[in-house]
Amino acid sequence: MSKQDSSAKNTLSRRDFLKLLGGAGTALAFTPFVPWGNFMPNPDTTSLSKAKVILPDGTQANVNTFPVNHSEVITYPKTGDRVLDEEAFRKWQFIRLPPELGGEPKDVSAFRVYSMVCLHLWCLWKYWPQEGRKRGECPCHGSMYNVLIGKAFVGPASLQAPPSNVLATLYLEADNDGFLFIKPAKWDVNENGIVGYGRFLKT
Numbered sequence: 528m529s530k531q532d533s534s535a536k537n538t539l540s541r542r543d544f545l546k547l548l549g550g551a552g553t554a555l556a557f558t559p560f561v562p563w564g565n566f567m568p569n570p571d572t573t574s575l576s577k578a579k580v581i582l583p584d585g586t587q588a589n590v591n592t593f594p595v596n597h598s599e600v601i602t603y604p605k606t607g608d609r610v611l612d613e614e615a616f617r618k619w620q621f622i623r624l625p626p627e628l629g630g631e632p633k634d635v636s637a638f639r640v641y642s643m644v645c646l647h648l649w650c651l652w653k654y655w656p657q658e659g660r661k662r663g664e665c666p667c668h669g670s671m672y673n674v675l676i677g678k679a680f681v682g683p684a685s686l687q688a689p690p691s692n693v694l695a696t697l698y699l700e701a702d703n704d705g706f707l708f709i710k711p712a713k714w715d716v717n718e719n720g721i722v723g724y725g726r727f728l729k730t
């Protein structure tokens with residue numbers, strides 16, 4: 528085979544490879560019922576149980592002490608393995624709403640928990656409590672999330688079709704002393720949602 532033939536062949540295979548990649552991407556984008564949980568890095572669904580809301584300082588969050596209009600990063604579900612527990616797909620923004628959005632009552636209604644994985648391209652967003660912001664903001668391409676419902680309202684994530692415009696969430700309960708717990712999650716678009724993919728808002 529001449530040098531020219533062989534380089535033409537290489538070019539062709541590179542092109543074919545790129546086409547294949549493009550095809551796979553398109554197939555994923557248009558497959559509505561992909562069993563995401565089977566291959567996406569969502570936390571294992573088999574061992575989910577009620578868990579304490581543990582703050583970065585190691586204490587359990589309490590409705591009587593957690594500041595209004597404030598957020599911390601929490602991990603769920605925890606495995607006890609430090610490397611696994613650092614996965615972005617286990618990181619959540621635990622938010623106490625600002626007063627004007629209902630953050631003052633000393634009960635679970637004052638709190639929200641959303642997956643930190645942005646629904647656009649999986650950067651990590653966070654809550655900004657400053658006056659004029661009070662919303663989730665993703666540093667990568669500017670998507671912004673409404674903290675009351677977890678829905679993107681600005682940026683590329685807001686242009687995605689449901690359920691990929693609403694963040695996965697966790698639901699809470701409090702004991703008689705105000706200590707907060709995460710209720711066992713179901714990674715389903717009609718329940719807690721799927722981290723990195725989204726959630727249908729309940730009507």
Ligand code: FES
Nearest residue numbers: 645647648665668
């Ligand atoms: S990854 Fe968040 S806006 Fe693109």
